[in-house]
Structure formats: C-alpha cells, structure tokens
Amino acid sequence: MHDIIAPTIDFQAKARDLLPDNASYDSCLSCGLCSSGCPASGFDGMDPRRFLRMAMLGMNEELSNTPWIWTCTLCQRCTYVCPMSIDVSVLVGYARGNWPKDKKPQGIVRSCEAQMRFPSTSAMGVMPEDFVEIIEDAVEELHEEDDRFETLEAPMDKQGAYFFINQNSREPATEPEELAPLWKVFDYVGADWTYASKGWAAENFCMFTGDDEAWEEMVKQRVNAVNELGCKVWVNTECGHSFYTLWKGVERFGLQADFEAGNLISYYAHWIREGKLPVNSDWNTQGLKFTVQDPCQLVRKSIGDPVADDLRYVATKLVGAENFIDMQPCRSANYCCGGGGGFLQAGMNEQRLAYGKRKFDQIEVTQADYVLTPCHNCHSQITDLCDHFEGEYRVIHFWTLICLSLGILGKNERRYLGPDLAEIGLSKDAP
Amino acid sequence: MNGPDPTGTKVFETEVLIIGGGVTGTGVMRDLALRGVNCLLIDQKDLNAGASGGNHGLLHSGGRYASTDEQTAAECKTEGDILKKTAPDCIDECGGIFAAVEGDDIDFAARFADHCAAAGIACRSLSPLEARELEPSLSDKVFAAFAVEDAAIDPFHITLGNVSHATLLTDSTYLPHTEAIDFEVVNGAITSVLCRDSRTGESVRIRTKQVVNAAGAWAMNVAKLAGCGDVALLYAKGTLIISNARISNGVINRLRVPGDGDILVPGGTVSLLGTTSDNIDKLDDIRPTVDEVDRILHEGIGMVPGLENTRFIRAFSGVRPLLQAVGADVDGRKASRGFRLFDHEDQGLSNFVTLVGGKLTTYRLMAEKTGDLVARRLGNGEPCKTATTALPSGDAVRWTEPGFAPRYWYKRSDQSDAILCECEMVPQSAVDEIIADEYGASKHMSLRAIALRSRIGKGSCQGSFCAARVTSHLYDRDIYVCDEGREHMKDFVSERFKGVRPVLWGRQMPQMELAEALHCGLMGLDLLGEGGDENDDGNADLP
Secondary structure, three states, X not given: OOOOOOOOOOHHHHHHHHOOHHHOHHHOOOOOHHHHOOOOOOHHHOOHHHHHHHHHOOOHHHHHHOHHHHOOOOOOHHHHHOOOOOOOHHHHHHHHHHOOHHHOOHHHHHHHHHHHXXXXXXXXXXXXXXXXXXXXXXXXXXXXXXXXXXXOOOOEOOOOOOEEEOEOOHHHHHOHHHOHHHHHHXXXXXXXXXXXXXXXXXXXXXXXXXOHXXXXXXXHHHHHHHHHHOOOEEEEOOOHHHHHHHHHHHHHXXXXXXXXXXXXXXXXXXHHHHOOOOOOOOOOOOOOOEEEOOOOOOHHXXXXXXXXXXXXXXXXXXXXXXXXXXXXXXXXXOOOOXXXXXXXXXXXXXXXXXXXXXXXXXXXXXXXXXXXXXXXXXXXHHHHHHHHHOOOOEEEOHHHHHHHHHOOOOHHHOOOOOHHHOOOOOOOOOO | XXXXXXXXXXXXXXXXXXXXXXXXXXXXXXXXXXXXXXXXXXXXXXXXXXOOOOOOXXXXXXXXXXXXXXXXXXXXXXXXXXXXXXXXXXXEOOOEEEEEEOOOOHHHHHHHHHHHHHHOOOEEEEOHHHHHHHOOOOOOOEEEEEEEOOEXXXXXXXXXHHHHHXXXXXXXXXXXXXXXXXXXXXXXXXXXXXXXXXXXXXXXXXXXXXXXXXXXXXXXXXXXXXXXXOOOEEXXXXXXXXXXXXXXXXXXXXXXOOOOOOEEXXXXXXXXXXXXXXXXXXXXXXXXXXXXXXXXXXXXXXXXXXXXXXXXXXXXXXXXXXXXXXXXXXXXXXXXXXXXXXXXXXXXXXXXXXXXXXXXXXXXXXXXXXHHHHHHHHOOOOOOOOOOOOXXXXXXXXXXXXXXXXXXXXXXXXXXXXEEEOOOOEEHHHHHHHHHHOOOOOOOOOHHXXXXXXXXXXXXXXXXXXXXXXXXXXXXXXXXXXXXXXXXXXXXXXXXXXXXXXXOOOOHHHHHHHHHHXXXXXXXXXXXXXXXXXXXXXOOOOO
C-alpha cells in the first residue's frame, strides 16, 4: 500500500466519460494481452490489466496513489494489442494529472516549467534570442569549415516558407554540431524551410505531467507560431513525441491549425523515391548491421505502419537490405524502449533500466552494430541501456547516415559513429 | 465419525442431524451450537446450492411486502435490523428506493407510505429529482419515489460464517455431497438416517437424537422419505441476471405490484436484476432461459433505461419453495412469504421437524423457532443467542466478498503470491487458505468447492482463465491427480456456460468466443469423455 497523496478518482466513471462506449473498461475480456506485452508489467505489483480490473473492482484509492503511473510510459502497446481496443493510457495520464504537483517526479515537472517560461517552449530553457544566436553561430561555423556549404542558410522566421521545421532543444543547447547534417539534407533537396524564434522547440514534457492545460498551452504557442509564418507544412525532426504532442494536441484541444503536420521520416522517404536524395549503401563495405527502433509516439500512437514502412525504406536504402535486421516484434507492435512518457526525466533510473531490459534483449538478438532511431528519447535511453547492460551497439540519427552516404558528413558531426565509420566519406582535404 | 460398522458403512453420531446446507439449515446449525448442541449438517450438493444461492442477495427493508403482507414486512424490518447489527461484515448498507415510473399504478404508489407506516417500516418520500440524484441511473419518467432501508447481503458469507462458527463452538460437522436416502424409525422416533455420498457412492449412517429438515425446495421430498405427507410446497422458479459492473448505488425497487424484473440490487462490484416467477413442478435441470432474460430486461429497462446497453455476464435461477395452503392461489408471487414449522407429531414422529418457506432476510428467525423446538425436545434449556451474538468473520470465510481479495493482495504486495483469477483478482494464497482452513467442506477440495467459497469464476470472464489456473494450482498442490482436474474443469465451465448462454450478446459474446477457443480449441475439453453430471452442484453460486 502506498501513501495517500492524491485525491481519489472514480476510475470507472472516468473511463465511461473518456473512452468510447464499445472500448471502455466494461469491454475487457481479462485476456491479458495488454500485460504480457507491457514492459512496465510487474512494477509496483501492477500491469495494464490489473489497472483496469482494479478500476472495475472500485479500488480507486489504490489506483489514485500508485506510483506505477510514472512507470507506464503511455506507449499504448496495450491498446494496440487489445482485442477490444481499450486504451489504458488515457486514465493513466489522467491519474498523473491528478497527483499534486509537488509529488510528481520533479524532473518532468521542471522540464514543463522550463517550457512555460519563454516563448521558445524549450524544456532546456533555451530562450528565443539564444536560439537565434546559436543557429547563426552554427551556420557561420559551417560556412567556415566546409566551402561546399558556404551559401547554406538556416532561415529564421521566414514568412511564407513551405516547411516549418521544429528543433529538439538538445542540439542547440548541448550539441550544436549535430544541427548541420539536417540543414545539409534540406539544402540538398532544395527545400523551402524556416525555423522560428518562437514555438520552435519539439519536446513537450507538459504532456507527460498529465497537466492538460499546460499541454494545450504549449501546443497553442507552437500552432500560433506556424500560423503566423503562414507555412504549409509543420515538420517534426527526429523526435518521436514532438509529432504526437502537436498532432494529437490540435485534435484534442480543437485548435485551429492552418497547416499540415508532417514527419521528417516520410519526407526522407519521399525525397529518396523522387531521386532528390540519392543515398545508397556503397559506403557499407564492412557489412555493418543495422536495426531500427520505431518510436512509439510516431508509429503506434500517431501515423501507424505507413511511417514504419517509410522508416524501413529509408534504412534499407542507406545500409543495404542485407544489412538491415528488424527487431521482433516491431512496427506498431514494437516495445517502448523506456525512454518515453518522461521516464528519462523522472529520476526513476532503476525502474527505467529494468523496463528497458526487454528492448536491450531485442537489440542484442539482432546482433546489430547500430540502432537507427528518429527519436531523441529513444536515442538517449537505448544508449543508456547499452552502457548499463554492457552492449556493443551504437545509436545514431538518420541525418548522420544520410549525410554519410551522400559524402557530406563533416568530421565533427560524427560523435555517435564508432571508429568503424569515423573516416568513411571524408574527403582528404575536408576539415 | 465413529468408524465403519460391520458392513463397512461409515457411521457418524450427533445430537442433531440437519438436512440442507442453505442459510436456514446452517442458521439452525449455528443457533443450536450457540446453545451447546452438537450438530451434523449434510447437503446433497454443497452450501447454498438451492434458493440460498439463487437470489438477489437483498436484505429487505420490508417495503416489498408492505402493501401485500404486513406480517412478513414487519418481520423483515425486525430481522434486517438484527442482521445489520450481528453480521455487519456480510451486509452492504447501501439503502434502497422504491420508484414508480410513468405507466405504473398511481394509487398503488400513493398508498405505499401508509402501508410502510402500518408495518413499522421507515420510508421517506423523495421528489423525482431527489430520487435521480440518489440514483442517477433511474429513469427520468419517475413520478413517485421513497427511500427505504434496504441493504445488500452476501448469503455465501452468511452460510460459511454459520458453519464455521458452529464448528468452532461444538465441534459440529458439515458433510457435503451427502444425500439422505432412508430413515430408520423406532417407536415413533428416528434413530438413524442412511445417506449416500454422491461422489464416491459410499454409504454413510448418521445416528442422531433429532432431525431437522431444512432442505428448502427439496423439503417436501425429504419429509416424504421420513413418511410425512403433511408438507405441501409450491415451486416458483426465479431467474436473475448479473451485470459486469455495479449499476446503482443502492437497491432500486419498482413501486408497483410485484412483477418481473423490478428489483436491481448491488452485489459489491456488480448488480443483480430480477426476478421472474414461474411455477414449475419438477426440480431437475433448473436453468435460466432466453425468454426469462428478455422479460427481466424488458421490465427493468422501464425503471433503469441504461440496462439496455449494460454488459451482462451471466443469468442464474433459483427455486422458491413456497407453502401451499389449502385452496391457495397458485401464483408464486401471491403465495405467502411467511414460514412454517412442522413438528410432524401428527405424523407419528416425535423427533423430526421440517421448516419451509420464509426468506433470506428472515432466516435467523426461522432458525430461532426451529432451535427452540429442537432444544426443548433435547431437554436443553439454553435460550436462543443469535439475535445478540455477532457472527464471526474468520479468515477462510471472507473470500466471497467482492473486492476483498484484491485489496488484501494489494496491501500485502507480495509479488510471489500469484493472482489466479484476474477478473476478481483472487491470489494463490486465498485458494491455499480455503483449502487449508475450510471446515468440513470436503477433504477433497474441488475447483467448484473453491469457487463457491471465493469469487473465482464470478468475474466477466466467467472462468475462462481462472478455471485452468486454479485447476493447475490444485495439481501443483497434489489435490488433483490424473484426469480428474480436467474433468472437474469441464464440469465447472459447462455449468457456468448454462448461465452465460441466455445473456450471450454484445460485449459478452467475444468473451465467450475467447473461452471457447481456450477450453475447446486449446484444451480440448469438449473431447473429454461425458461425465460430471453426478458432480452437478446446480446453480449454486451467486456472483
């Protein structure tokens, strides 16, 4: 039994309010498919089926106070496999919001507070003027370092640009050298794009605190930023939940978005098919093996298998079909790595790593040298898992490999590559 | 037990043999034990196999009978108050309302308060708005409503508690699956009763000073077996349906002349809607039908419209044994709900008593009157103590309460204590406790006996998973050997299916398709040889 810290929710009544009639808690078959595929099963004696059954048995006080809600990453694998399509994560999210702010995992709360502080909506507290300056500096540096890109631009607040590109705070805040590969891709395909000084940040931890108002506020600021610039397509970069939080937020809060929500992976695939990004796997003479982590937020929770197909299309073009090995299960049935739902920020490292063991084992079975993932949280967590469980693999972004394949990856843009790829594609006179 | 006699028949000796393990029989057992009397209770099946298990679990305020049967109504009030005091663990004092909706008899509704006052029943008039605030599921066509002191009662907890307490007090014994087949009478007194163990076929002889016939619907048959033709019963079959979730806060009664589908009672985490009343003349093969379910629902929806989209998980039936007075009306609902004690002295027997009729709510009073007579015959001067002595709620009898097992399990947070029943969250430790502590039930605990003493099989999956898991657990505990467990499992799920079948639509349909895939497709239970009928315990479980 846990301490009473939160007001008691009537979960059965809430389930009736928040879930569709034919997929509410009353439809549960007790079959346990949800629990058997949930990496959070077993923590605090809980699993998705137990959560639901306890709700049906009226154990509202226990459910209102169980810390398990912070171990569940809201990945919705349970919903995906449920024969009745019951979404357990809705009430887990609701229960999160019901906890008093000072009892919630403070890392998530602080990240949300940082987002609320400046119009950047950045969880790492990067202010608009700082962002503009960092981008300018990084562009300048690129111009100096590689004369092939001396005319490359990273437009800021460009009215009427076709693409509005968001940006995970990690790069501007801590690894600015990782910014350029993406710009090089845009440059290569001749995309008409812009950053914005306001509402540019990708991440949204407010959503993970269960505070719907804060989630809405963040999405509003971002939607307004895109509307103001009159862009046609908002594109999330390689960050899984940034897509979900906006795409779902617009629907959930009934916001007016004068643009389409696009995802970068599908654009990569589109440009490759069109011949604008003539990537190939010729560089992979060592036969290095690659696998892909499907970000739950982008695949299962948002677009589904079409984007999983695009991920594989891009990956096999880049590394060679014979060098690509899928994890099992994968695509929409993929397991969450344990980096989602704010788990990385929650300060529950022991549980987070135990949760991720299932992902680590999946990766080990593929014997992959590299894990490709278009998600910053997956990236961090899977890297952590490798360190903790003493794996051998490395985790990389797609933009790194695209630029590598095209021979335009700079020397200082290789922090995630191993020694096996450190020199590949570097022209002799390159910086 | 006193060892086998020269013919190999097991012999038991007791002061009082009680036939029938329902609330009444076990109530008499505890009543007498509290007076220091040793009893032996037998049942042809197991506890609450008849009407005691096949009912609403409603502790009547008396309102239901206020308009038609003032005496029964008053008894309900008095007895209800006593049970609320002495057996609070078995009772949910949820309160109740009587509500009349458009189309119901306005005059009947108007006279209700006066009838309640005449019977001494507390009743408070509610405006339609107040009624719907108390019970949001109530129809918006309500025109008259009254709040009463109805409550929900767990008849399994009561019965198990009675047996447990009697065992503790006077070392009284309970033998399940033991059917009386012959009475030995010497000089106008029964000296022993010959019984048959329906599981093993073995004979059992019980030597006794007094015999109490509390066999409920079977009481007339037992009386005839003892040579008494004075007990005339009317059988009224009643069917109820169980929802997957609790629908109302308290009891909702239709304020009109009693009819089908007019009472909705919360049973912890579920609700029970009923009943029908159809006269029958045979006690074999009592099972709910689609027609009965349709009737209950059709009427119930008028009172609680949400019932139309409610998921029901099972139907079950019980048989009301009603006293047939000379020239009485044959309508089961109009027959008296009073009870009667037959001393059978005019039938030439001096130590045989039969009690019939009555209600769950008044079982204690029936037991008291019976106890008084039997004690007097035994020369025992102890007064009845059940009106003031609390019913102990021991470890092994607490598992029938909905929601108890999961709370217990969650509080203990022992991860090694595996959950066997996922719907009702019954852990392994509960099953082990029932096996270890359950007085008398049977040396050989079966899946069905465990289900009777817990919530196993009563959730939405209706045994789809727990039947296999508990059976496996019983193999692990060396209780089942060879094919026996699988056969018991087949019996168990077949029995549950009898009740599920008439409510098989909507959300219960995929549930049962899954059950079919598991039980037939995976385990091949349908290919297992015929059998199990002799283990048939009837509709013995009130979820």
